Structures are given as structure tokens and as C-alpha cells.
Amino acid sequence: MLVSASAELAGTLTVPVAEVNRSFRAPADDISRSNDILVAGFDGAPSRTLNTKEHLFCECDEASHVYLVEAGLICVYRMIADGRRQVLDFAYPGDVIGLGALDVHTANAQASGRSRVRSLSRKALHDIAARVPELGSRLFEALAQELVATREHLFVVSQCNAAERLASFLLTSARRSARRGNDPHELVLPMMRADIADYLGLTIETVSRTFSKFRQDGLIDIEQCVLVTILDLDGLAKVAAGGSHGA
């Protein structure tokens, strides 16, 4: 009924291994905030495989576990009664999902393709955190970073036009991809256009048209809808910064 009808529920957190949304500045300080402690907690945790479109958890499910993505892609989103959807994050291998939940999930987590996750019960996480105070601060820090990333997302969606939004998305995705050891110019987008649209608050048509425009402008090249080659990183960054706007 209300737009804010599910706001009272607890949050679901996606924590990227090092960070979510760092800019393209010198990555020297990245090492200092490694997620090793957090990821190490999943040692020995049971693995689970999800098929395409299978849900890891849904809104209102009890938040019993946190999850480390090992393979594939998990799409975290929220739904509203009249069909509108907000994609909150895409969780890639190495990312942790569900940290920010309190007792009940406020978001859905769905596999965008065949994926594998490790599950760790919140209780086990709590127990480890009680023994290892360093993990406790790490958890808090991870949550704070997630908040910063969400605020950045909010800013992009709230203040930027279609081209700026998509350019920001491509740059952020490329950066995260590079952090997983991939070529920062060869970006794989395993999600559908509809997911990107709902992430950016646009329609799929606008996303598609903007992709085409970027290709025409020589900023990117696209193969098979999923493989994006970034031809002009600086140009894309200029668009993201508002090259079409004020700047």
C-alpha cells in the first residue's frame, strides 16, 4: 500500500571483498581494508548451488545466515506491490550477502545464473565475532562501507541523467571486475538489461538506447550483449561526471 511499506524491516547487506564503490583513484589504500577476516570465517562452511532465477532468500524470510558468493552472480532487489522493482546490488564472487539484516530479510536475493554460495549461520558468525574482536570491528566497517556504497548509488540515481547513470554503472562494474583480477577494459555483464534498468531507475529501452549511443560514440564495444569492451575509459568517466550536464 504505502511506498514505504517495508521500510521497517531489517536490511540485507552486500559487502564486497575490498569495497564496493571506490573511485578510480590510486588503489594504494585498498589493501588496508582487506576482507580476509570476514571471508576466512566461511572456511568449512557448506556450499550450495543455485540454478538460474533460484532465490537464495526472500523478503520476510528469517535472516538465519550470511552468504559468501563463490561463483555466478546474485541479484539483490526489493519489490513493490504494483510491480516496480529496485535492484540494490549485484553480488559477485567474493562478495558477502546478508550481513546487514537484523532478524528478517528486507530484500530478495536471486541467482542471475547458475551460482554457488557458502552459508554461515548468523549465530556462528556472532560466536566467532565474540572470540575475535577484530572481526567485530570488521563487520561494523563492512556495514559502514555498504552504507557509503548505497549512498553513492542513491546519488547517481537521484541526480544523474540516463547517460551518467549507465556510465557510472559501467565504471563501477569495471572497477569491481578488475579487483577480481580481470582486465579492467573487458567487462562481462552477466545480468539482463532489465536488471540494469531496475538498478539505475530507468526503463530497459532507455538502457538499450544509451548502450547504443555509447557504442556509436566509440566509448564501448558490445559483443553478445554481455561482453563490454571499454574503448575510452576517460571519455566514459567524463560522461559519468556530467559531461552532458553542467560540469
Place this chain on the structure above:
Amino acid sequence: MLVSASAELAGTLTVPVAEVNRSFRAPADDISRSNDILVAGFDGAPSRTLNTKEHLFCECDEASHVYLVEAGLICVYRMIADGRRQVLDFAYPGDVIGLGALDVHTANAQASGRSRVRSLSRKALHDIAARVPELGSRLFEALAQELVATREHLFVVSQCNAAERLASFLLTSARRSARRGNDPHELVLPMMRADIADYLGLTIETVSRTFSKFRQDGLIDIEQCVLVTILDLDGLAKVAAGGSHGA
């Protein structure tokens, strides 16, 4: 340059006393998550008075303290090079600011009118949390709630039209106001139209027009630009839920 140029910085958190963005459902569960422990930490902390437009802290300032708003209104926002601004939250008396920051602030906090805050050093907070484990979980919980509120904000701004956004804002503000003990139908909006516009991702003209439309439709009444009387709470909720949209 990049839109996401300051994304790598740590977050600044505004934690409302009980919660930020709860819906209008039965408030029975509110008591369970009281902020008493958190607020109690500020006992004996020094007070500081801020004049209108004075900053409590700025982006890139060292995040040395957390703050409890005692009077007035603190506007938390982020700026971009070309002048675009995103208001992240309005902190009312009872709200805590700065919890989510790591080492450096990523947002600015500015008094929207003559305000008073209590300051508590992060170190002192840490020390108390070390002694009182309950406070530690409370801090984590508060951060998680802030994340949920930000996601709700993201959703409203990303998926809703101007009328839905403003209606949501009015409802949320009224709810928070009621929680501070005020009449839920008599809402004081101490901030400027520009602040509301930047909070909702609209222009001041659109905000002004939408206010006028709500008044013409008999949903609200406005006096002196700041005192809003909600005449039709259900009608406003219907607009917020997408009465103009799909629904």
C-alpha cells in the same frame, strides 16, 4: 571528476532514535528497538550550539566524534563538483549523526537553523562499547537500520514520480515528528524547499508545484511555508503508493 569520486570515503551515519523510515503500520514493535542505550552514552557529553548554516563537519574532515542532536535540525548532504547536491538525511532532535563514518567523513552536516548537539568522541564510544557489549550490538543494529532507511530513500527517488516522492517525504516526516511527541497531522518543515528538492532529486519548482497540487487536492494545508497540516492522511498514503501510477 568522476561522479563516484568520493565513494571511497567512509560513511556518515544518521541514526534516528527508534528508526528512520518505518511505515504507518502498527507501531507495536517500536519499543523493542529503543535507542536508550545509545542516547545514554551521551550523558555528560559537552553541548555545542550551531548557528543557521554553520557546519558541524564537512566531507574529508577527520571523523573524530559522533553527535546527538538536541535541538534544531541538521541537514546531512553530499556535494559534487558541478554543484549538484544530494541531501541524505535530516537529523531531528534525538537523532545521532556520524556513527557510520570510518576515519573520514564522506558527507557534510549543516545546521538548517539554530541548533544544539552533544558531541561524543569515537574513542569514548568505543571504550563504552568495549565495556557494554549490548551497546556494541546496538551500534551495529543502528547502522543496519540506517542502511534500510537509505535503501528506502533510494527506492523512492529511483522509482517514484514527483508526487509520490513528496508524499512519501511528508508521510515519513510526519511519522518521525509524531515519534517525537507531536501531532501527526501538524507537521513542521524547518528546512528550505531547496533542501527538500535535493533530498528528493527534484527541482525546487517541481517541489513547489507539487505542494500546490496537494493543497488544491485537499490533501494538505500550508501556512508560512513551514507548517504543513495533513488533511487527508489516507489520500496522501494513496498518492505515495502510486495512486497516480500503476497500483
Place this chain on the structure above:
DNA sequence: GACCTTTGTTACAAATTCTCACAATTGGCC
């Protein structure tokens, strides 16, 4: 009280995005 600055409101032209329609492509399945 007069003046000036800031803030808020309204009207209309301009721009962006959405909606709707349909073609092209992809991928799975028999």
C-alpha cells in the same frame, strides 16, 4: 517604515524519459 536580499510560487517553452509498437537476435528444446 523603506529598502534589499532571500525564499517561494506560477506560467510556459524545452528537454528528457516513458510508453507502446514491432523487428531482430539469442538460447533452449524437441
Place this chain on the structure above:
DNA sequence: GGCCAATTGTGAGAATTTGTAACAAAGGTC
């Protein structure tokens, strides 16, 4: 391979929001 369903791409008109500009109202200063 061929067929079907799902996804993606593209165009034209409609709707919403923005930008511009003029004016009204409020608040502070002298």
C-alpha cells in the same frame, strides 16, 4: 535443423520533469 520463448534493439508519439523568467512574499538591516 527448426521452432518457440525470452531477450534485446529501435522508432515515433505521449507524458513528465526541467529550465527560464517574472512576480509575490517573507525576513533582516538601516
